[in-house]
Amino acid sequence: MIGRPKLVLASGSPRRLALINQAGIEPEALRPADLDETPLRGELPRACANRLARAKADAALEMVRRDDELNGAYILSADTVVAVGRRILPKAELLDQAAQCLRLLSGRNHRVHSAVCLVTPNEAFRHRLVETRVRFKRLSDEDIEAYLASGEWRGKAGGYAVQGIAGSFVVKLVGSYTNVVGLPLYETTTLLAGEGYPIRFGWLNAVM
Secondary structure, three states: OOOOOOEEEOOOOHHHHHHHHHOOOOOOEEOOOOOOOOOOOOOOHHHHHHHHHHHHHHHHHHHHHOOOOOOOOEEEEEEEEEEEOOEEOOEOOOHHHHHHHHHHHOOOEEEEEEEEEEEOOOOOEEEEEEEEEEEEOOOOHHHHHHHHHHOOOOOOEOOOOOOOHHHHHEEEEEOOHHHHHOOOHHHHHHHHHHOOOOOOOOHHHOOO
16 A cells, blocks of 8 residues: 555545445545535536535545645545436435426436546646436336335435436436446546546455
């Protein structure tokens, strides 16, 4: 491990951690920010994702500056927004929210926007925005009721988790699948590599 730069993931999401681990990268620390993620009035989906990813990175940077062991680490943050047209769907916490999302997504196309923000050791900020188009099948009342009962929707943007049961709702997906899960791996690893982070360091010891 000597000589490898440190990486802080500015997220408490198990999905984002699992995805970055899937790429063979193990962050030294998690530094999630406690932010109000409510969209601003009239805010477009892409702008919302970019704003929140940057805010998470800023909050994590403040924490890292106060931690001698992490000072100078790379910081990676991300935010994912699900939208139908200009309408941003919530990260569903209530049953009624999730039900409303699923009825809106039923039989329609929607877009998933993920903004990725990387803070380099010299505190330069780098950004990527990734968009994936997704089409759901027409969901029956039975589909919706059973999915709500599963509880998978809790805390998920748009009220669903594509890596779970809701993967069976997807008729078509154009773009990055990992983006819909919560972290676009190609763009994230390319961003890290472009800023000098050794993304292949852990590959030799990866267990398949």
